Amino acid sequence: MTNASQELIQSPELPTLQEEHEVQSDNAPEINIQEPTQPSAGQLIKQARMQAGLHIAALAVTLKVPVKRLEALEDDNLNLLPDMVFVRALAASVCNTLKIDPEPILALMPKSGSTRLDNVSKSIDTPIRRSALSNDKVNPMDFMKTPWMIGGAALLLGAAAIYFWPTMKSDSTKTIQESKTSGVIEMASKESNAIQVTPVVATPVTAATAPVISTDTANQPSALTASANTTTVSDGIVAFKASGDTWIEVKDAKGATVFKQLMKAGESAGANGVLPLSVTVGSTNFTQVLVRGQVKDLTSIAKNNVAFFEVK
Incomplete structure (x- = not known):
């Protein structure tokens, strides 16, 4: 047999055991082992309230706080509450009402000063505006916009109003008196005309008195019916x-x-x-x-x- 035929007859090389192990490890599915999560402070408070059989609205009435704040505390939405001092005080009050130890629950909450320290660190990291350190010239119009200048202008306007108020008040009283006088004159003229006409309409007026009494008596049953339909x-x-x-x-x-x-x-x-x-x-x-x-x-x-x- 020739060398060429021998090369065709030879079988391909088999993979070693190490290569097979690497292939199997690559194809093996990954197993994620999740550790049990610890309940939050809000979840512990909600569990304690439900075990006590206390409605959240009844707890709000007892503590004299809105229901929405208790819901935010139980749902761990602490950003809806004023600050951490209030949150910890509210949680302690709830624990005392439910007669449970507040220490484990308060240990799961942030400390009182953490929020304020975070805000301070952020304010330190913020860049300083260039205009605050610049040597630009002061604008005279900016000086007029200062608070004490605005207050002085308001005082001047108030003094002017007090000075001119008596004159304006006297003018207004004169106008009111003139209008009242004209109204009295008009009423007097109307009364004089009515006195002259009264002999002509005396008979119709006496005839119209009877229907007035009948309408009052007719309305009495409807009033009784309305009072009977009222519910207490x-x-x-x-x-x-x-x-x-x-x-x-x-x-x-x-x-x-x-x-x-x-x-x-x-x-x-x-x-x-x-x-x-x-x-x-x-x-x-x-x-x-x-x-x-x-x-x-x-x-x-x-x-x-x-x-x-x-x-x-």
Whole structure:
């Protein structure tokens, strides 16, 4: 056999074990192991509130803060709140109301001075405007725009107004007196003309007195009907009287909200709907509930000053 035929018969070289291992490692799928994330401060506060069975609106009434601020705290939207001092104070108040330890939650929040320090560092890094360090000449018109010059001009205008005010007032009083005098003269002339005409119209006037009495008596039934159609708070299936700040929510059998209001001291309201009605009272110590005219006892069903009950 020739050398050319031997080269054609030889098989290609097989890959080594190291090359096969590298190919398999390149094709192997990557496995991402995610470590369990620690809940944030807002999530811990929300979990504690829900475990206590306290509605966020009832908690807002207790702390006397808007509901939106509590929602921002639970959702970790701290940029919607004034500053970190307020955020930490609000979180501590919520923890004290829910009777939980505030230290673990406050440890997850930024420190009080971090926001202000960040702002200071940013202000230090900002470049200084060239106009502040330039040696340009001062414009005289800029001197006229200073605050004390504007204040002086305002004082001069006020003094001028005080000086000319008596003259303007006397002129206006003269004008008013002249208009009143002309009005009195016109009224006197009209009365004199009316006195001359009264003998002619005396008979129609006496005849017209009877219809006036009949119209008053005719309107009495309509007034009685309007008073009968008026509804009061006691006409509702459930009624509420507030002696302080309280929060009320009423839902019907379909789950639709028929009444929802933050009531103040001295206010009263009622609600109707498809039975059964689900009622939530935010501050039971400031709320009197009447069910079909009967007083509802809330002390036995209240928990954390919040009561839930149904009206069937």
